[in-house]
Amino acid sequence: VAAAEDGARAAVRRRSVAVLGFKNLAGESEKGWLATALSEMLTTELAAGGQVRVISGANVSRVRQSLSLPYADNLKIEELQRLHSFLGADLVVIGSYLPYGGQIRLDLRVLELPGGDSVASVAEVGTEPELFDLVSRTGLRLRRALGWTGPSPEDVRAARALRPASPEAARLYVEGLARLRTFDFRSALGLLEKAAAADPGSPVIRSALSQAWTGLGYDGRGAEEAEMAFRLAGSLPKEERLAIEARLHEARKQWDQASEIYGSLWTFYPDNIEHGLRLANAQIVGGRTRDAIKTIEVLRTLPPPDGKDPRIDLAEAMNAKRMSNFELQIRASKAAETKGRNVNESLVVAQALSLQGDALLLTGTLAPARDAFLQARDLFLKAGDSTQAALMLTRVGVTLHEESSLEEAKRKFEEALDIVAPTGSIAGRALQIGNLGIIWRDQGDLRRSQEMLEQARELYVEAGDRVLETRTLTLLGPVLLSRGETVEGGRLIERALVMARQSGTRLDEARALDSLALVRQRQGEYAEARRLHEQAWAIARELKDVNRGATMEAGSAEALVYLGNLPLARKRFSEALATKREVGDKVGAAAILGSLARLSYRAGDLAAAKRYSQDHLATAREVGARLQEAEALRDLGLWSFASDDLFSARQRLEEALERSTPLGADLNAVSCRLILASITLAEQRDPAGVERVAREVAAWYGARGIVGHQARALLVAAQALLQQGRIPAAGEMAARARTLAVQNEDREIQILVTATAATIEVAADRWKEALGQVQWAIDESKRSGLVTANLSARLSLGSVQLRMQDRAALQTLQSVHQESASRGFAYFARQARMALEVVEKAGVR
Structure with a gap:
């Protein structure tokens, strides 16, 4: 070089x-x-x-x-x-x-x-x-x-x-070339395949055939034809032979080798700017951004008109994009646009506008980004490049998606798919299908989202595009997690992480790390989940990707909630929510509102939990995010349960369940079923039916490695057994729940399972064990600031003391009743009042 x-x-x-x-x-x-x-x-x-x-x-x-x-x-x-x-x-x-x-x-x-x-x-x-x-x-x-x-x-x-071997082969070849140059890759492929059949030994036909396959998105087939062209190129002039060798390395994505060959070409033919531009491109795509800077500097020193070529500015803008230097990307692309407009070079202007739009999009300046993409689309269509025109529509769709205009974004992706489908471009089809999968995910239809993303992945595998296959895996894995498929989702995400690191795509690595953190959360490994979220967040900050960084910051906050660090979690949620609102990501903001509602509930602020959930529900309905709507309804049902409004609780949970099932949102549906079973138990109705449902839910969670929620389900089953008077069976079930809770790092689950299990221990006359367990639960909940869990643990202590006829029961239950009532936890207050009535009847003083 x-x-x-x-x-x-x-x-x-x-x-x-x-x-x-x-x-x-x-x-x-x-x-x-x-x-x-x-x-x-x-x-x-x-x-x-x-x-x-x-x-x-x-x-x-x-x-x-x-x-x-x-x-x-x-x-x-x-x-x-x-x-x-x-x-x-x-x-x-x-x-x-x-x-x-x-x-x-x-x-x-x-x-x-x-x-x-x-x-x-x-x-x-x-x-x-x-x-x-x-x-x-x-x-x-x-x-x-x-x-x-x-x-x-x-x-x-x-x-x-x-030359091709015959005039007929030449005719087919040049007609194929003409189609290639007007971006009609499908027609070009047919003509060039006939040309190759007429002259199997022509390296130039094979090289053109490679470009046609690559243009259609079949990278593997493109590499095969490029290799055949190279094998046949021994008798060609030196410049053409080296160019075919360089294209082989490009087709194989061997960017260092491609850079070396283009460097040699530029050494041998230093007055040919094309070799310098191709060298810069290979360096940029290969991540050798510092080398590309030097190459671009030298290109600018070429005598006019070469040194003023707008494609040099485009190369600088693409290199800046690779370095996430958005200010330089905009400046260089505007220079290319100006030069292109001065001489009417419309394709240069289109590429410059595309690069400007990319920088504006990634810095959250969405309306100007959309305008740039639409201008670029019109220019690409005028030039006959429908593939690039569809890509511009895709980016318009992305800006709308970032603003949570999901239906409008979907229409743009569908319009782009209509444009690209006739071209035969497998990569173009895969991109639009994958984008539609994202929209279905955000709208909450996980079943359709999974179908679309799996289709996109299959197309990328067929095309041999490992980078976009990786990106699709980072999207598909979390959809499977949301459906409760922890094992398969985790497998796909771990594969995506390996592939992202192999290809060096940092953003995909961050996405995979963030998704892997969700797997660890499902498995109850919250400390590891926090580490992975923060690692992903650091990459997003490095790339200056503000919106995704906010998602990853919120992910780390979620892990902190489970680890019991509520103050830091609240701070991070608030920062992430402010960012989401600033960039206009209402879907992301809605998810954080739901997280803040659940944090507030754990912190004992039921009023705030209800406010956040109402905002969550309203925002989800505004943007059409149906799964989030179902999740907000589930949470509101749980808050109504805590408020002792069992009728409203059941109504909201049944609506959430009804909405979740057709969406394939099995995880939310199962959660609703378990809460509904708990309400039935609270009403002291059908304990055998509750036991059956709780066992089914526990088995469902267990099959997917979601141990914390499995422990919750087993605990409900234990309470149902206790209500049936089957004390030994209840004790065994509670012990199983405790064993699983210990394996899980969620402090609240550990506390609730331990405290509730203590009431079953005392029913079996194991007083000492029961007191030790419930006291640990009280101390741990107080240390972690888990107020709701603390109220539950203290209520359990009052029950244990009552069974022991301990005089302290009166004070414990009065304290729980008073605090629960003041915080709006009417269900706990009613349970404490009922226990106090028993105290009074028993004469415990």
């Missing part, structure tokens, strides 16, 4: 020539392919020997599209000046051809830029079967007319190796 930079600085600029293509004077569409064929063949002929720099057909095509230049045998002076600015060409070859009576007449002129003076003209006649000879004769005559020396025999052999 250093040698390439030195070579570029010291470059002696060769004269450059561009073959612009030729007008079909007959106007017969079936002979239209000759326009591209004659241009490509003449470009090859003139490039032989390397005396001049011949601008590639791909670059000429790009400029023709941007400037909307027709095939013509004459050009206006302003068009010639733009060509000089665009291509850096000193000479252009224009002209026409006339097919007639089995022959072809070719008339060419060479114009000097930027003035347009004619410096040479040639006319030749030949037949279509002798097309190669016709072009060879024309090329030799042009060389003589321009005063260039003829190619050596070795150069002639190397140039011929670039």
